[in-house]
Amino acid sequence: MADYPFGPPARRNSVLVPLLIGLVAMALVAAAAVVVVLLAWPEDSKDDEGRASDGTSSGTSSAVSSRDRNEVREAAREAAVTLIDYDPRTLDGKAAAVAEVSTPEFASETLQTLDQIAPSVTESEATGRVTISADGIVGIDGDSAIVLMYLNQLTTRPGSDPVTTSSAATMLMAKVDGEWLADGLEVDAELDGPDERDDTRNEVLRAATTFGEAFTAFDHRTFEDDTTRVLSLSTGVFAQQYREGLADLERLSTASQTVSEGEAWSSGVADLGGDHATVLVATKGTVTDNRGESQARNYRLRLILDLVGGKWLVSDAEFVS
Known part of the structure; x- marks a missing residue:
């Protein structure tokens, strides 16, 4: 074998x-x-x-360390869950959670969207839970990266059967003060970002x-x-x-x-x-x-x-x- x-x-x-x-x-x-x-x-x-150490093949030089690759994927998974999950009972704490995993500019954009949909989420009592079934790095350099993720979202609302939707998403990550933060998210679409240097x-x-x-x-x-x-x-x-x-x-x-x-x-x-x-x-x-x-x-x-x-x-x- x-x-x-x-x-x-x-x-x-x-x-x-x-x-x-x-x-x-x-x-x-x-x-x-x-x-x-x-x-x-x-x-x-x-x-x-997909969860194992993302090593670099022998004989290949790369300016990006395995540690950075692992950290950016972990940060992207955490950010995706924070950004996409929703629950009317915890909307009050959503702004702080989004700000913790995002760059200021992207957090602002996300919270504007959240303000628009919050009334309908509250009225419908709908909840959404996302899981990431797989992820991989599209491209990465010193301070930015693109991560491809396979998302499964379970949506529930009173009086209706749960609905699961599957999608693929790309997330732009930016390294700010040594921490990887979400800087963009597109579902079923590609984001512009760094190429793979290796x-x-x-x-x-x-x-x-x-x-x-x-x-x-x-x-x-x-x-x-x-x-x-x-x-x-x-x-x-x-x-x-x-x-x-x-x-x-x-x-x-x-x-x-x-x-x-x-x-x-x-x-x-x-x-x-x-x-x-x-x-x-x-x-x-x-x-x-x-x-x-x-x-x-x-x-x-x-x-x-x-x-x-x-x-x-x-x-x-x-x-x-």
């Missing part, structure tokens, strides 16, 4: 389950006579690798981004070329599982004449050590069938990459729920 510095990646029954589910839905809408039996997908593994991390990010776009975008008319490209970017168990699922994927995409367009709008390194890396890739796009009907398809990927023959290849892929 490969020596993964942050523990072996979890394995799933099929790496294509979410893609197949989407195609099944499109095929049913188009009244295509297609029946697919899918294997059950085990519960998502906990983000152990050469190895840049290579990993490019490989993961290229794979994410290839994996989530394909055309029934160029199916063989599209899937061959995915295989050229992958290795190991993932490549095997992907190859085994191609018959079902081709049958469904042909039946519904599917065209899937995907774009990776952000990616961040969660872990890097030796010849292995964990990278988050957030994609957004559409799936269109033979009736011209399109559905939005946003995916939150967590990828394991291995350095094979001098090239970073994906050995495992997980759709984070």
Whole structure:
């Protein structure tokens, strides 16, 4: 077994389950006579690798220390919870909490928004609780950083069933007097910020981004070329599982004449050590069938990459729920 510095990646029954589910839905809408039996997908593994020490690969020089990388991710997670959580019973203390985790300018902007929504939150008695299922660094320099986070928000209100929404967000962090503070937050959108200065991390990010776009975008008319490209970017168990699922994927995409367009709008390194890396890739796009009907398809990927023959290849892929 490969020596993964942050523990072996979890394995799933099929790496294509979410893609197949989407195609099944499109095929049913188009009244295509297609029946697919899918294997059950085990519960998502906990983000152990995302919480481990974010090391730097040997032989790679970087102006940013592992300590800074860990501190900025921890600060971003804390800030996200403070900024996004809401409860009408604790609104009075919200201003102080926001100010503690934010730069003065961003705190001011956040509190202006809070003042606007406070009456409706109080009236509805709604509460929101956010958890971060994964996070990774998009870019970092000495005093600023961008962190990509996968958010799950549980909203409850009296008389209604709880609602959970999933999203991806980028947070701009600024180092002020030695402390990392939130300086901007965008949900399902990319923020301008520093690039990654470490050469190895840049290579990993490019490989993961290229794979994410290839994996989530394909055309029934160029199916063989599209899937061959995915295989050229992958290795190991993932490549095997992907190859085994191609018959079902081709049958469904042909039946519904599917065209899937995907774009990776952000990616961040969660872990890097030796010849292995964990990278988050957030994609957004559409799936269109033979009736011209399109559905939005946003995916939150967590990828394991291995350095094979001098090239970073994906050995495992997980759709984070």
